[in-house]
Amino acid sequence: LAKTTxxxxxxxxxxxxxxxxxxxxxIATNDYITWYQQFPSQGPRFIIQxxxxxxxxxxASLFIPADRKSSTLSLPRVSLSDTAVYxxxxxxxxxxxxxxxxxxxxxxxxxx
Amino acid sequence: xxxxxQSSRYLVKRTGEKVFLECVQDMDHxxxxxxxxxxxxxxxxxxxxxxxxxxxxxxxxxxxxxSREKKERFSLILExxxxxxxxxxxxxSSYRVSGTNTxxxxxxxxxxxxx
Numbered sequence: 001l002a003k004t005t006x007x008x009x010x011x012x013x014x015x016x017x018x019x020x021x022x023x024x025x026x027i028a029t030n031d032y033i034t035w036y037q038q039f040p041s042q043g044p045r046f047i048i049q050x051x052x053x054x055x056x057x058x059x060a061s062l063f064i065p066a067d068r069k070s071s072t073l074s075l076p077r078v079s080l081s082d083t084a085v086y087x088x089x090x091x092x093x094x095x096x097x098x099x100x101x102x103x104x105x106x107x108x109x110x111x112x
Numbered sequence: 113x114x115x116x117x118q119s120s121r122y123l124v125k126r127t128g129e130k131v132f133l134e135c136v137q138d139m140d141h142x143x144x145x146x147x148x149x150x151x152x153x154x155x156x157x158x159x160x161x162x163x164x165x166x167x168x169x170x171x172x173x174x175x176x177x178x179s180r181e182k183k184e185r186f187s188l189i190l191e192x193x194x195x196x197x198x199x200x201x202x203x204x205s206s207y208r209v210s211g212t213n214t215x216x217x218x219x220x221x222x223x224x225x226x227x
Contacts, residue, residue, distance in 0.1 A: 034215070043116075043202050043218025044155070087154070098143050098162055098208050100216055101171065104154035 004088045009107040018075045020106050022088030025069050033064060033071045036087045038105070044087060048073070075108075083110045115139070118203050118219040125226050131190040133222055135203030142208035144186035145216065146170075146178065148199040155202065161186055162208055193226045200224075 005023040012018045024033065032051055036044035048055055050062040050071070061074040075082060085105040091098055119134035135144065143162050147155040147170075157170030159178040167178050175197060179187040186205075190197055200223050206216040 036216075041221075043204065043221060044216075045218070046215030049215070085154075098206070099157065099160045099168060099170070100145060100204070100206075101157055102147070102155035104152070 003101070004090060004103050006086075006088050006103060006106045008104065009109065011109050011111065012078055013111050014079055015077050018078050018082075018108060018110075020073045020075075020086055020088075020108070021070055022073070023070050024088070024090045027068050027090050028092060030093050031090045032093065033062070033068075034089045034091065034100075035060070035062065035071075035073045036089065036102070038085045038087065044102070047086075078108075078110045080110050080112065082108065084108060116203055116205050116217050116219040118201075118222050120222050121220060123222055123224045125190075125193050125224065127194060127226055129190075129193045129226075131193050131224070131226075133188040133190075133201055133203075133224070135186045135188070135205075135219055136184055137186075137205040137217070138184065139205065139207075139217070140183065141205035141217075142183070143206045143216070144180065145204040145206075146176075146186065146188045147202045147204065148172070148197075149202060149221075150199050158188065195226050198224060198226045 034049040035047045038044040048062045052064050055062045063072040087102045087105040116137045125131050146158045149155050160168045161180040177189045202221050203219040204216040
């Protein structure tokens with residue numbers, strides 16, 4: 001299964017757009033890219049998932065270049081409540097390849 | 113709403129005890145997962161099950177075993193608890209759909225302390 005690499009931490013200010021990039025050089029053809037958010041003392045929560053190009057939902061956008069070896073989670077106009085750890089995962093479509101491997105994630109600290 | 117319920121929020125056990133952590137989901141999910149989370153190490157997968165009686169080792173299976181006799185229940189077993197197994201344990205579940213991956217839902221976690 002593809003391993004992912006993300007920055008350990010990032011700082012931002014309220015109202016800014018934040019982009020967190022994840023590297024997954026060994027991604028397989030059928031793998032999907034998924035991002036989760038985790039607040040202290042809670043389990044992770046799904047944010048967004050994509051296969052290629054761009055995906056957008058009410059929370060974030062996910063940009064995936066053509067070679068799929070990286071992806072970027074974009075959070076528009078962050079607020080203090082977006083302070084959390086963000087995880088990037090890649091996993092396959094069925095059976096044993098559905099195994100979800102989290103890394104250490106990126107700690108995003110949003111300041112006033 | 114999907115509900116993933118872990119049997120205990122806090123647990124204190126003695127070294128050498130056999131410990132059972134139970135997880136139940138109510139959404140008929142095929143996949144279930146057990147993770148442990150330690151400061152600075154993120155979430156590490158212990159075991160994964162993609163069907164009843166089916167299991168796959170994760171990154172850190174040593175010292176643990178699992179049981180999946182029914183679809184809705186996934187148990188994590190510490191055969192002989194040790195102090196280095198003091199941690200936060202998180203259970204999750206998800207659908208297995210051919211052709212796509214789907215989001216996983218997490219329980220509230222069990223903070224286990226082994227003394």
